[in-house]
Amino acid sequence: MPTDRYSLFSLLREGLRGNTGWKAAWRKAAPAPAYDYVIVGGGGHGLATAYYLARRYGGLRIAVVEKGWIGGGNVGRNTTIVRSNYLLPGNEPFYECSMKLWEGLEQDINYNAMVSQRGVLNLFHNDAQRNAYIRRGNGMRLHGVDAELLDATAVREKLPFLNFDDARFPIRGGLLQPRGGTVRHDAVAWGYARAADRLGVDIIENCEVTGIRIERGRAVGVETSRGFVGAGKVGLACAGNSSRVAAMAGLRLPIESHVLQAFVSEGLKPFIDCVVTFGAGHFYISQSDKGGLVFGGDIDGYNSYAQRGNLPVIEDVCEGGMALMPRIGRVRLLRHWGGLMDMSMDGSPIIDRTPVDGLYLNAGWCYGGFKATPASGLCFAHLLARDEPHPVATAYRLDRFARGAVIDEKGMGAQPNLH
Numbered sequence: 259m260p261t262d263r264y265s266l267f268s269l270l271r272e273g274l275r276g277n278t279g280w281k282a283a284w285r286k287a288a289p290a291p292a293y294d295y296v297i298v299g300g301g302g303h304g305l306a307t308a309y310y311l312a313r314r315y316g317g318l319r320i321a322v323v324e325k326g327w328i329g330g331g332n333v334g335r336n337t338t339i340v341r342s343n344y345l346l347p348g349n350e351p352f353y354e355c356s357m358k359l360w361e362g363l364e365q366d367i368n369y370n371a372m373v374s375q376r377g378v379l380n381l382f383h384n385d386a387q388r389n390a391y392i393r394r395g396n397g398m399r400l401h402g403v404d405a406e407l408l409d410a411t412a413v414r415e416k417l418p419f420l421n422f423d424d425a426r427f428p429i430r431g432g433l434l435q436p437r438g439g440t441v442r443h444d445a446v447a448w449g450y451a452r453a454a455d456r457l458g459v460d461i462i463e464n465c466e467v468t469g470i471r472i473e474r475g476r477a478v479g480v481e482t483s484r485g486f487v488g489a490g491k492v493g494l495a496c497a498g499n500s501s502r503v504a505a506m507a508g509l510r511l512p513i514e515s516h517v518l519q520a521f522v523s524e525g526l527k528p529f530i531d532c533v534v535t536f537g538a539g540h541f542y543i544s545q546s547d548k549g550g551l552v553f554g555g556d557i558d559g560y561n562s563y564a565q566r567g568n569l570p571v572i573e574d575v576c577e578g579g580m581a582l583m584p585r586i587g588r589v590r591l592l593r594h595w596g597g598l599m600d601m602s603m604d605g606s607p608i609i610d611r612t613p614v615d616g617l618y619l620n621a622g623w624c625y626g627g628f629k630a631t632p633a634s635g636l637c638f639a640h641l642l643a644r645d646e647p648h649p650v651a652t653a654y655r656l657d658r659f660a661r662g663a664v665i666d667e668k669g670m671g672a673q674p675n676l677h
């Protein structure tokens with residue numbers, strides 16, 4: 259009989275019988291004529307939504323339709339950082355909910371997602387930035403979230419190789435969230451896909467949604483490259499393609515799509531034991547368990563649906579890296595790639611109903627949607643099942659831009675590259 263559950267016992271047993279008994283992680287499902295819920299987009303958010311829907315609301319017919327393959331979108335392209343170091347009331351409870359879900363995720367879905375709470379350190383370089391981080395840290399603590407302010411000496415002890423002595427932007431300290439860290443991104447996609455499949459969800463790959471069928475003002479299903487699939491409710495979780503898919507239902511979203519690039523170096527001996535972000539430029543870095551330096555920076559500054567970027571941003575990211583830690587200049591780059599960001603105009607996401615009955619939207623995750631994956635799935639499932647927002651996601655309404663109730667964490671205004 260194929261082995262289904264991962265445990266020490268099943269690992270030993272399969273090790274002894276040549277790993278011949280593992281069950282496929284998920285079935286290759288074909289579309290059925292109709293489902294109660296169709297989730298468009300098999301990224302982290304779509305899969306997590308399907309999982310929490312099936313797990314919490316039981317007995318439902320659920321499908322996830324994905325135009326490519328599981329893990330091919332941003333969920334498998336990000337720099338794997340998770341944190342809940344937010345300031346604004348609309349954001350902090352949501353991201354802390356996600357952090358708590360990360361902490362229990364591996365047991366919950368029976369999958370090793372390599373959740374590593376190695377800490378996230380945001381550096382500051384002047385007094386104004388220090389004040390802003392003190393405020394943010396206090397806000398976090400008021401919400402019961404861990405935050406520690408480090409002075410320059412404490413940062414130097416932790417990361418002695420940073421440029422402290424002759425830097426253009428001297429390091430004055432940092433705000434540390436010890437519970438933040440990294441999670442292996444594609445394991446999150448595979449883990450949720452496997453767990454949802456075990457609960458009966460059909461995960462349908464190579465199935466592109468080409469239209470949304472609307473009858474008498476209500477979404478009744480999706481047209482796909484594999485035929486029409488009927489649905490009681492349709493949930494969109496298409497990340498960088500959100501605007502294009504929503505346009506199939508006549509919706510224009512407050513979202514621009516931009517490329518974000520990421521980089522990984524050759525493997526090195528471990529020397530960075532947390533995630534570090536530069537406060538004087540857009541650059542962040544961590545070290546993977548294989549030893550590669552994983553780093554990134556700003557979005558490419560033009561709208562695009564291409565999953566590859568261009569050289570000016572590569573130069574900009576490398577400049578940031580050199581300013582912060584000059585030793586990076588001798589490291590060889592192994593790979594770089596791009597993913598499609600759904601940049602909302604205030605830098606915060608949308609989890610809401612749309613003006614079309616039966617059509618629901620999960621979008622606008624900008625740079626930060628990976629850390630949100632579990633809470634986004636939980637809250638979108640709640641909205642789909644109950645038709646009301648989850649208590650930690652009440653601020654993420656689609657009409658907030660018209661109402662002037664934006665959630666602009668960085669106070670930058672409607673400029674995607676500054677969020």
Ligand SMILES: Cc1cc2nc3c(=O)[nH]c(=O)nc-3n(C[C@H](O)[C@H](O)[C@H](O)COP(=O)(O)OP(=O)(O)OC[C@H]3O[C@@H](n4cnc5c(N)ncnc54)[C@H](O)[C@@H]3O)c2cc1C
Pocket residue numbers: 298299300301302303304323324325326327329330331332333334335336337338339340465466467468495496497498499503518519520554595596597598599623624625626627628629630
């Ligand atoms: C380089 C990079 C670094 C990042 N770093 C971080 C980070 O460190 N921390 C963090 O929190 N976030 C980070 N992010 C952001 C994060 O990855 C995204 O916000 C998040 O993954 C988006 O949600 P998703 O996983 O559902 O997206 P995706 O995996 O992109 O899922 C959307 C899916 O929808 C599918 N789809 C689109 N159109 C259709 C259609 N018509 N029919 C069917 N399917 C369709 C796509 O193929 C795709 O698989 C980063 C992103 C990038 C690109």
